[in-house]
Amino acid sequence: MTDVCIPLDLEKTASVSNNGTATLSSNTVAPGSLPKPILSLSHEDAEAAISRFQEFIRFPTVSALSPETGAYRECAAFLKSQLDGLGVMDQVFYLDEAPDHSPVVVAVWKGSQPELDVILLNSHYDVVPADVSAWTVPPFDGLRKDSKIYGRGTQDMKCVCMQYIEALRQIILNGYSPVRSIYLTFVPDEEIGGSGMAAFLESTVYKSLPGIALALDEGLASTTNTMDVFYGERLPWWISVTAQGPTGHASRFIENTAVEQLLELTKKALAFRQGQKDQLGMSLHENCTHALIKKKKLGDVTSLNITTLQAGVPVGNTFAYNCVSPQAKCSLDIRISPHMEPRDMSNLLDVWCQECSSTPGSVSWSYLEEQNASMTHATTDTDRRVNPWYGLFCDTLSTMGIELVPQVFPAATDSRFLRALGIRALGFSPMRNTEIMLHEHDEYILESNFLEGIGVYYELIQVLGAQGDEMDRMVEKKRINTDSSN
Numbered sequence: 001m002t003d004v005c006i007p008l009d010l011e012k013t014a015s016v017s018n019n020g021t022a023t024l025s026s027n028t029v030a031p032g033s034l035p036k037p038i039l040s041l042s043h044e045d046a047e048a049a050i051s052r053f054q055e056f057i058r059f060p061t062v063s064a065l066s067p068e069t070g071a072y073r074e075c076a077a078f079l080k081s082q083l084d085g086l087g088v089m090d091q092v093f094y095l096d097e098a099p100d101h102s103p104v105v106v107a108v109w110k111g112s113q114p115e116l117d118v119i120l121l122n123s124h125y126d127v128v129p130a131d132v133s134a135w136t137v138p139p140f141d142g143l144r145k146d147s148k149i150y151g152r153g154t155q156d157m158k159c160v161c162m163q164y165i166e167a168l169r170q171i172i173l174n175g176y177s178p179v180r181s182i183y184l185t186f187v188p189d190e191e192i193g194g195s196g197m198a199a200f201l202e203s204t205v206y207k208s209l210p211g212i213a214l215a216l217d218e219g220l221a222s223t224t225n226t227m228d229v230f231y232g233e234r235l236p237w238w239i240s241v242t243a244q245g246p247t248g249h250a251s252r253f254i255e256n257t258a259v260e261q262l263l264e265l266t267k268k269a270l271a272f273r274q275g276q277k278d279q280l281g282m283s284l285h286e287n288c289t290h291a292l293i294k295k296k297k298l299g300d301v302t303s304l305n306i307t308t309l310q311a312g313v314p315v316g317n318t319f320a321y322n323c324v325s326p327q328a329k330c331s332l333d334i335r336i337s338p339h340m341e342p343r344d345m346s347n348l349l350d351v352w353c354q355e356c357s358s359t360p361g362s363v364s365w366s367y368l369e370e371q372n373a374s375m376t377h378a379t380t381d382t383d384r385r386v387n388p389w390y391g392l393f394c395d396t397l398s399t400m401g402i403e404l405v406p407q408v409f410p411a412a413t414d415s416r417f418l419r420a421l422g423i424r425a426l427g428f429s430p431m432r433n434t435e436i437m438l439h440e441h442d443e444y445i446l447e448s449n450f451l452e453g454i455g456v457y458y459e460l461i462q463v464l465g466a467q468g469d470e471m472d473r474m475v476e477k478k479r480i481n482t483d484s485s486n
């Protein structure tokens with residue numbers, strides 16, 4: 001079985017019409033019909049797009065260095081000139097709330113119904129450093145060789161910055177104009193904490209939006225013929241466990257010591273860990289309306305590691321080796337998968353502590369003080385019945401014959417800030433049949449991937465921007481139905 005999640009158009013059509021609502025997309029492939037060809041640029045247009053991309057790669061926008069070197073400012077000016085050059089954007093500007101040395105570039109293409117929730121196309125233009133001595137090609141030359149474009153950021157994620165712009169360039173040639181407004185944000189500092197996105201979310205521009213219907217942000221390349229779409233990230237929890245027990249001279253058989261109790265608990269924690277680990281790569285039927293078979297990946301399971309262990313009766317710089325420690329502690333790093341309720345994890349910790357306590361409450365757990373552990377997952381719903389925008393996204397790719405694999409991102413992206421505000425955000429970088437090269441030496445993108453991505457956004461942006469208020473009514477109706485059924 002292949003590791004894919006294929007949107008079944010038949011099923012989708014049925015579930016939509018049962019609710020008596022409008023069709024999701026006017027261009028869904030009818031079962032059995034051929035997919036719509038992905039736009040392929042003329043030779044001249046492709047060469048021009050690649051050469052603009054090469055120019056963009058040449059700005060060495062390394063996160064921590066660029067405010068000083070001016071690379072951010074120069075790169076932002078390049079982006080602004082590209083967006084201005086499109087000739088149809090209603091506004092292209094630097095966000096007031098971002099510092100001059102780290103501009104956030106915003107472009108607005110106003111829809112015919114500007115009161116509707118907007119489509120946000122986000123990307124970050126900063127990159128991680130490149131160790132020149134470890135690269136076999138220059139990281140900031142935009143070198144073209146063997147049908148590849150080399151350079152830091154070619155996959156993460158300068159490709160997407162330019163694919164948005166190049167797709168718009170083609171869309172405009174069609175005489176297209178959007179129904180709902182399209183906002184583009186190009187942010188710095190994603191690689192070092194996300195202050196660019198934070199500035200946007202605190203801005204008057206963001207606060208004056210009617211709402212965001214759907215945000216697109218970065219994903220990862222896929223090594224297979226499918227593309228990956230990321231709907232969430234795992235929830236990190238740092239936990240401290242403390243056991244209390246009797247003390248005394250270590251020559252005696254002291255029962256139920258703190259260390260014994262703590263070791264009991266670590267056994268349970270490690271058994272849980274093994275159970276999660278065993279699910280990696282296993283084929284399981286998922287409770288997913290359009291999944292055939294899904295293999296579990298790292299983001300799908302909850303990881304747990306014991307990261308510290310402490311016990312002993314301290315004496316100066318050492319410990320009293322003949323004293324039984326009255327206290328033992330450990331810390332756990334837990335990453336809760338969106339498939340597990342955080343409440344279930346905390347219940348499990350409660351049960352472990354209870355079962356390992358020799359006297360009531362002698363083993364207890366708490367969140368590490370400095371960590372604000374969240375009790376809720378911030379994910380984007382991938383149930384098309386609840387989130388028609390996700391359905392529309394899948395269907396649009398399906399019309400181009402592209403199969404999507406929904407996944408949990410293994411690391412952090414700017415999408416987490418959007419999702420925390422309840423904004424539907426999908427991580428998506430349209431690259432397939434290629435190596436994952438982000439943060440690697442000799443990072444590159446295949447020319448064919450870069451060009452295909454333009455074609456993918458060409459279709460996606462037009463479909464997303466064309467959705468009228470019936471889409472919002474459908475979302476609202478689903479929300480009310482879901483709320484009342486809970």
Ligand SMILES: [Zn+2]
Pocket residue numbers: 124156157190218
């Ligand atoms: Zn990135």
